[in-house]
Amino acid sequence: MSQTSNRSDTEKGDGYFLRAEGISKIYSDGTVALRDATVELRPGEIVGLLGENGAGKTTLTKILSGLLPPTRGRVVSPRGQVKFASPREALDFGIGMVHQHFALVGTFTAVENVALSHERPFVPLTLSATRERLEGLMAESGLKVPLDVPVEKLAVGEQQRVEILKVLSQNVNLLILDEPTSVLTPLEVDELFKLLRRLRDEGKAIVLITHKLKEVGSITDRVIVLRKGAVVGDVQMAEVTKEELAQLMVGKEIGTRAAQAVELSTDAIPVPISRHKEEAKRGSGVLHVENLSVAGDTKSKAVDGLTFDVFGGEIFGIAGVEGNGQTELVEALTGLRPAMEGTATIHEKNILGLDPRQIYKLGVAHIPEDRWVLGLVLPFTLAENAILGVHRWEEFRGPLSILRWGKINAHVRALMERFEIQATGPSAPAKSLSGGNQQKLIVGRELAKDPAIVIASQPTRGLDVGAAQYIRDTLVEMRDRGRAILLVSADLDEVLALSDRVAIMYEGKFMAVARPEELDRQKVGMLMGGVGVKG
Amino acid sequence: MTTTDVRPRGRWVRGVHRTLTGLHPALESVLAAVVGLLVGAVLMYIWGYDPWRAYWALLRGAFGGDYEIASSIARGVPLIFTALTFSICLRAGMFNIGAEGQMYIGAAAAVCVAYFQLPAGLHLFVGILFAAVAGAVWSLGPALLKLTRGVSEVISTIMFNWISRFLVFYLVAFVLVDPRQAQRTVRIPVSARFPILVQGTDLSYAVFMAVAFALLVYVVLWHTAVGYEVRAAGLTPTAARYGGISIKRTMLLSFALGGVAAGLAGAATTMGLPPTFAIISGLPELMNLGFDGMAVAMVGRNHPIGILFAALFFGGLNAGGRVMQFYGSNPVPLEMVRVVMGAIVLAMAIPELIRLFPALAEAGRGLARTIARRKPATEEGA
Ligand SMILES: Nc1ncnc2c1ncn2[C@@H]1O[C@H](COP(=O)(O)OP(=O)(O)OP(=O)(O)O)[C@@H](O)[C@H]1O
Ligand SMILES: [Mg+2]
Numbered sequence: 001m002s003q004t005s006n007r008s009d010t011e012k013g014d015g016y017f018l019r020a021e022g023i024s025k026i027y028s029d030g031t032v033a034l035r036d037a038t039v040e041l042r043p044g045e046i047v048g049l050l051g052e053n054g055a056g057k058t059t060l061t062k063i064l065s066g067l068l069p070p071t072r073g074r075v076v077s078p079r080g081q082v083k084f085a086s087p088r089e090a091l092d093f094g095i096g097m098v099h100q101h102f103a104l105v106g107t108f109t110a111v112e113n114v115a116l117s118h119e120r121p122f123v124p125l126t127l128s129a130t131r132e133r134l135e136g137l138m139a140e141s142g143l144k145v146p147l148d149v150p151v152e153k154l155a156v157g158e159q160q161r162v163e164i165l166k167v168l169s170q171n172v173n174l175l176i177l178d179e180p181t182s183v184l185t186p187l188e189v190d191e192l193f194k195l196l197r198r199l200r201d202e203g204k205a206i207v208l209i210t211h212k213l214k215e216v217g218s219i220t221d222r223v224i225v226l227r228k229g230a231v232v233g234d235v236q237m238a239e240v241t242k243e244e245l246a247q248l249m250v251g252k253e254i255g256t257r258a259a260q261a262v263e264l265s266t267d268a269i270p271v272p273i274s275r276h277k278e279e280a281k282r283g284s285g286v287l288h289v290e291n292l293s294v295a296g297d298t299k300s301k302a303v304d305g306l307t308f309d310v311f312g313g314e315i316f317g318i319a320g321v322e323g324n325g326q327t328e329l330v331e332a333l334t335g336l337r338p339a340m341e342g343t344a345t346i347h348e349k350n351i352l353g354l355d356p357r358q359i360y361k362l363g364v365a366h367i368p369e370d371r372w373v374l375g376l377v378l379p380f381t382l383a384e385n386a387i388l389g390v391h392r393w394e395e396f397r398g399p400l401s402i403l404r405w406g407k408i409n410a411h412v413r414a415l416m417e418r419f420e421i422q423a424t425g426p427s428a429p430a431k432s433l434s435g436g437n438q439q440k441l442i443v444g445r446e447l448a449k450d451p452a453i454v455i456a457s458q459p460t461r462g463l464d465v466g467a468a469q470y471i472r473d474t475l476v477e478m479r480d481r482g483r484a485i486l487l488v489s490a491d492l493d494e495v496l497a498l499s500d501r502v503a504i505m506y507e508g509k510f511m512a513v514a515r516p517e518e519l520d521r522q523k524v525g526m527l528m529g530g531v532g533v534k535g
Numbered sequence: 536m537t538t539t540d541v542r543p544r545g546r547w548v549r550g551v552h553r554t555l556t557g558l559h560p561a562l563e564s565v566l567a568a569v570v571g572l573l574v575g576a577v578l579m580y581i582w583g584y585d586p587w588r589a590y591w592a593l594l595r596g597a598f599g600g601d602y603e604i605a606s607s608i609a610r611g612v613p614l615i616f617t618a619l620t621f622s623i624c625l626r627a628g629m630f631n632i633g634a635e636g637q638m639y640i641g642a643a644a645a646v647c648v649a650y651f652q653l654p655a656g657l658h659l660f661v662g663i664l665f666a667a668v669a670g671a672v673w674s675l676g677p678a679l680l681k682l683t684r685g686v687s688e689v690i691s692t693i694m695f696n697w698i699s700r701f702l703v704f705y706l707v708a709f710v711l712v713d714p715r716q717a718q719r720t721v722r723i724p725v726s727a728r729f730p731i732l733v734q735g736t737d738l739s740y741a742v743f744m745a746v747a748f749a750l751l752v753y754v755v756l757w758h759t760a761v762g763y764e765v766r767a768a769g770l771t772p773t774a775a776r777y778g779g780i781s782i783k784r785t786m787l788l789s790f791a792l793g794g795v796a797a798g799l800a801g802a803a804t805t806m807g808l809p810p811t812f813a814i815i816s817g818l819p820e821l822m823n824l825g826f827d828g829m830a831v832a833m834v835g836r837n838h839p840i841g842i843l844f845a846a847l848f849f850g851g852l853n854a855g856g857r858v859m860q861f862y863g864s865n866p867v868p869l870e871m872v873r874v875v876m877g878a879i880v881l882a883m884a885i886p887e888l889i890r891l892f893p894a895l896a897e898a899g900r901g902l903a904r905t906i907a908r909r910k911p912a913t914e915e916g917a
Contacts, residue, residue, distance in 0.1 A: 336777065357779030366777070374777040377770050388767065388778040391760050401760045 016040045016078065017174055017205045018064065018095070023073035025059050025229075029424055029432060033059040035229040036073070041174060046196060046206040048220035050249050052464045053436025054422040055226040057209050058100055061176045064207075065097040066090030091117075096172035100179050100209075100435045100462065101372055102163045106152030110134065110145050110162045117166050130169075137165050142191025146298060146323075153297035156369045156458070157183040157322020157490055164192065175199065176207040179435065181215060182461045183369070185321050185490050187525055193219045211436075211464050213249060217242065225249065249465060282500075283312030286453045286484035287333070292342035293508075294325070294332040302328035304508035305342070310453065315475065315485040317499030317516075319492055320528050325508035326488045327369065330457050333486075334366045335359045336374075346453065360389060363452030367443055367459045369488070375442040376430045383426040386412045386445050411448075419444035420467065435462045443471055453484040460494060472498055492524060506530045560836045564883070567834065568848065571879030578874060579867060589859055589867040596858025597851035602736055603858075609737035611850025612807070613638070615745040615842055616800035617828025619752055620793040622837040624688075626756060627789035628769035633677055633692030634797040635825025636699035637670040641801025642814055642821060643703050644669030646711050648806075649721040658727040662806050663744070663799065670798020671791045673699060678790035682783050688790075696825070700818075707816050722813045729807035741807030746843065748799060752792070753839040765789050800824060830880045852876060 018041045025034040033056045041047060041064075049057050062068040064075065066084025075082050077093075084090040087097070104113050115130040131147060138144055143161040151159055160183050167175065175196075181189045196219065200206055210216060216223060217237075225233035225248045233248045240248070287310040296302025302325040310316040318326055331337035333344055335356040344352050346362045356366075368374035376385050387396055387408055396411075398404050412426040419440045423433055430438060439462050446454065454475065460468035475485055475498060489495050495502055496516045503510040504527040511527040512519075576586035597607045617634040624631035648662040677691035711720040729739035756762035768775040768785040776782060804820055805812065814821070827849060835845035856872030 334777075355779065355781065356777060357781075360779055368777060373771075373773045375774065377767050377774045379770050380767065384763065384767075387763075388774065391763050391778070397760055402754075402758055403760055403763060405758070 016042050018075060018077050018082070020060070020064060020070075020075050021073055023060065023063060023070045023075075025056070025063065025068065026071045027432065029428065031424060031432070033229055034063075034070070034226075037226070037229065037231045038073075039224050039231060039234070041205045041207060043173070043203045043205050044200055045221045046200050046208060046219055048216045048223040049207055049209045049226065050211075050216065050223055051226035053440070053462075053467055054434040056229040057226055058178055058434060059229075060226065061097060061178055061207060061209065064090075064174075065095050065176055066093075067097075091170060091172070094171075094173035095176070096167040096170045096174070097176040098164050098167050098178060098180050102159050104151045104159060104162060104166075107150050109150055110147045110165070113151060113162060114166045114169050117170065133169055134165060137168055141165065141168060141195045143188060149298045152373075155323040155327045157185075160184065160322075161188075168195070172204070174205045174207070176209075178209045179211070179462055180208070181210055181212065183322055183458055183490050185319075185528060186492050186521070187528070188321070189215065211462070211468065213246065213465065216245065216249075223248070281313045281480075281482075283314075283482050283484075285309050286312050287344070287346055287486065288348075289333070289344045290342055292329070292332065292344055293340040294328045294337060295340050296325070296328050299325075299508070301340070302508050303332065306508075306510060308503065308510070308513065310484045310486050312452075312482045312484050313479055314500045315479050315487055315498050317495040317502045318486070318488045318505050319495040319502055319524060320490075320505035322490055324505050326457070326505055328508075329505075330366070330369070330455055330486075330488060333359075333455060334364065356389070357392075360449075365446040365449045365451035365454045367446050367454065367456040369457035369461070371438055371442055371461075376438060378431040379429060381427045381429055382416075382421075382423055382433070382441065383408050383412045385430045385441060386415055386426075388445065390445070390449065415441070415444040415448060419470070436464055436467060439463055440467060447471075447474055447478070450478075451483065453486065454478065455486045455488075457488045458490065459487070460489075460491070492521065496521075496524070504528055561841070564834050564836060564841070564845070567879050567882035570882040571875050571877075574878035574882075575871060575875035579871060584867050584871075585865050588865045589862070589871070592859045592862035592865070592867075593852070593855035593872070595855070596862075597855030601733065603854065605733040605736040605738040607851040607854040608742055608847060609739070609808075609850070610853045611846035611848075612742050612745045613800040613804050613824045614828050614831045614846040614849055615749055616796045616803065617825045618831035618835060618842045618846060619749060619796040619828075619839065620800075620825075621829045621832040622835070622839070622842060623752060623756070623765075623789050623793045623796065625832070625837050626769045627765045627785050628772060629681075629786065629789070630689050631674075631677075631692055631790065631793050632689055632829070633674060633695050633825075634793070634800070634828050635823070636692070636696035637673045637794050637797030638800040638804070638825050639699045639703040639818065639821060640673040641666035641670040641798030642805045643706050643711065643801070644798070645802045645805045646720050646723065646814055648727045649711075649723055652724070653726065655726040658724065659729065659806065662723065662727045663802050666798040666802035666806075667795045668798065670796070670801065671794035674790045674794025674797070675787075678787050682786060703814070703818065704816070707814050707818070711814070713813070717816075719811060719813045719815045722811065723806050727806055728812055729803075731809060737809055739803075739807040739809065741803040744799065744807075745803065745846075748796065749839040749843055752796070755792070756839075761788065797825065800828075827876070830876055833880060833883045849876065 020037065020039050023034050023037045026032050037060060049060070051057050059068065063070050066087050066089055082093060084093065105116065108116065111127055111131050111134060114134055115125045115127055118130065119125060134147060143165055145158050145161045145165065146154065151162055154162070160180065164180055180192065184192065196206055208220065220237055222236050223233065223245070224231060290307045292303055292306045293301055294303035306329065308316070320326060328337060332339045333351065335351070335354050335358070339352045343350065346364065349362060351359050351362065372378060377388065383405065390396065391403070396404055396408050409426045415421060416423065421437050421440045421444065423437060430441065433441065443459055456475070459475070460471050463471060472494070479485055487495060487498060496519065499516055501513060502516050502519060503513045504524060506528060507530065511532065572590070576590070579586040579589055596603055598604055617638060620634035620637065621631055644665040645662050647665060648658060653661060673695065676695055677688050680686040680691045681688050707720050713719055713721045729741045732738045732740055732742065756766060764775065764780045765785045765788065767778060768780055768782050772782055804824065805814060808820060831842060831845045831849050834848070835842035852872050852875065856869050859867045859872070860869045
């Protein structure tokens with residue numbers, strides 16, 4: 001490369017790998033996602049990219065990786081301006097990205113997906129070499145995935161692992177990870193971080209987007225904070241205190257709720273949130289499951305003879321590594337998947353064999369783990385999505401089943417206000433929302449039903465600190481009002497903090513059911529790995 | 536909270552930007568039409584015709600006067616229906632190629648009203664009902680095959696087209712045949728005919744039925760719970776199922792409604808098509824209207840309102856094409872018009888072409904930026 005770069009405005013010389021200068025992005029609907037943002041990425045550094053939902057993090061990384069053109073501004077490397085017409089060109093330049101919403105071919109297996117990402121015109125695909133490389137990577141990174149199953153059949157957490165492995169298999173110099181940890185268990189996160197640290201020490205530049213303060217503290221060297229599209233902070237980790245970091249993450253107008261959340265989650269105590277939770281007043285049984293077995297897409301028995309109850313006024317948490325039957329269990333209970341044997345009742349009415357509509361009528365709300373496949377019709381507008389599943393409610397329908405868009409829009413505006421969903425309005429397409437705001441829309445829609453039981457899979461996936469805390473508070477508040485909550489989450493802290501009883505699931509069975517106080521993280525970790533613990 | 540606080544000038548620019556983006560689909564259709572016409576022009580030039588004079592003749596023949604406009608609209612009427620058949624099912628996530636056959640059956644059913652007598656308005660109404668029900672019933676074949684046996688609707692609708700084609704051939708030749716005029720069926724009695732709208736042309740009151748039906752489809756799809764379910768199932772079946780929507784039901788409903796539309800196309804081309812008001816053996820008045828409807832649906836962006844405009848455009852091509860082939864010293868065969876239609880459909884289907892549009896916009900913006908900056912000093916390297 002030419003060393004004759006005589007730029008006078010470059011203070012750091014060629015110490016950087018890539019720099020985005022004065023980037024602004026205005027989407028076609030007029031949303032200003034980025035305002036004059038300048039960031040510099042250096043080799044051998046892990047940068048945390050922080051900011052509230054909708055701050056522009058994904059947009060910025062998409063511009064860096066050639067997926068989106070900026071409206072204004074430019075991306076430069078020490079060799080001059082770079083312009084990527086496609087992710088392929090960015091990849092050739094050494095930039096790889098783990099997407100918040102995975103970029104995988106559903107009908108392809110993990111091996112095929114990874115091979116595809118290496119595909120070059122006129123070069124034959126080598127599946128066997130890819131498989132070897134993948135197996136090596138799986139051992140190295142601790143991220144295990146089934147290699148020969150179409151990825152659409154995998155749980156979201158497993159797909160996340162495939163997406164990460166895909167990018168790791170590329171030899172990139174800049175690795176961008178957009179919320180890679182939101183559906184991983186703490187152990188998996190630890191392993192991933194070990195690998196990332198090693199890559200950093202090898203001189204790679206790494207950008208990590210996360211909403212978890214703990215992760216930021218443990219792995220990043222520098223953090224860049226975005227707020228409403230502008231860079232409002234760019235500081236070395238060594239130079240900030242935890243409190244300052246918390247300020248930066250939540251913004252200066254810290255509401256009490258968010259402030260508490262940050263304060264609490266920085267604590268070393270693994271059970272932070274239950275502090276302001278009252279003792280459960282367990283009511284009558286709502287969900288009763290007996291000897292339930294469910295076939296999976298890949299396993300003959302993904303759920304293997306489970307028996308449990310969820311009572312009103314209680315949060316029943318299911319912890320475990322994604323892909324151990326949680327998905328199938330939830331699908332069976334919500335009418336999306338047939339059960340093999342056993343019974344399941346809500347308020348003593350059988351729910352197996354019913355379709356989702358009939359189950360919702362019994363007072364069930366379902367927050368699905370996969371927001372793009374189940375939770376949303378992406379091309380639909382916010383308003384259309386806000387009535388999915390409740391579109392036949394009397395209040396939304398007039399004579400002749402005509403939809404009352406006026407009422408629906410009012411309902412949506414109320415949701416947008418209550419759950420702080422950022423969008424241009426009820427007629428914005430759902431796909432134009434940021435990941436966190438899509439999640440808020442789904443959670444808001446389901447919780448607004450005020451159901452007898454909430455079946456929630458990864459309810460706070462991708463939510464920023466404040467929003468996640470609001471959702472948790474809402475779940476606790478619903479519990480206090482006597483509702484039953486079945487919470488499935490890979491976020492161990494969340495399960496332990498919120499639940500009144502926790503079940504640890506491994507290969508379709510509960511390894512243990514206990515009160516969170518009786519469990520410590522180490523014990524839970526072992527149980528999640530299938531190692532029985534006595535006593 | 537939201538990211539909308541920007542300087543007023545920026546807001547104005549964004550307003551224009553948004554309007555253009557909103558028009559994007561329509562502009563794409565127009566672009567495709569232009570490309571189609573250009574391809575036609577090139578071919579005419581190669582074959583030694585004068586494209587300018589041919590298109591001039593086409594334009595005059597299509598929209599040159601009241602008579603021409605009326606015939607263009609008349610030719611668009613059945614296309615509105617058959618395009619709706621395709622679009623309704625596409626919105627529900629299925630490729631229904633069966634409009635052609637369902638239309639034949641609808642037409643045959645409409646002719647049956649010749650065998651009984653009723654008061655004027657009622658007779659017409661019963662005929663419409665016959666055609667609609669017949670079209671819907673015929674569409675249930677492929678629908679049920681799909682729902683019960685998983686047979687691809689593409690295959691089954693094509694098969695059903697052939698079945699209905701020869702069935703109607705048979706009916707026209709042996710059952711519904713006019714004993715005095717063996718080349719056609721019995722004529723629809725006056726009491727069951729659509730009144731002529733513009734005397735001396737093909738344009739009858741059937742056009743009102745077409746427009747009303749298109750508006751009805753619009754209301755059903757975008758303003759009722761059922762339509763909501765159909766569109767959700769068509770866009771993301773998994774999410775629709777999660778939302779408590781029965782995909783089987785939406786499939787059946789959209790197929791049936793599509794069948795009604797195709798049946799009405801049959802009614803319009805018999806009860807509403809002077810001067811014969813009958814099916815002529817060999818079905819010359821009907822042939823291909825179902826397939827052309829798919830082209831109309833594409834150009835109309837599968838939206839009922841868009842389809843109204845697209846049908847008028849294709850009707851104009853058909854009407855004008857007839858004039859073009861008789862045009863003085865430069866007679867261009869009617870086939871040329873079909874080439875143009877084909878090229879338009881191809882142009883719609885080529886995504887690169889459609890991406891040309893944003894690319895052009897981007898290029899224009901870039902140009903404007905460079906002009907505004909007036910040659911910035913070279914920034915890179917040195
Ligand atoms: N395709 C799009 N069209 C219009 N607006 C969009 C589009 N994609 C994103 N936006 C808007 O741009 C803003 C920034 O979105 P972005 O996805 O970058 O946020 P984010 O910081 O990644 O948030 P999250 O933490 O929720 O993932 C949001 O207001 C969002 O609504
Ligand atoms: Mg994002």
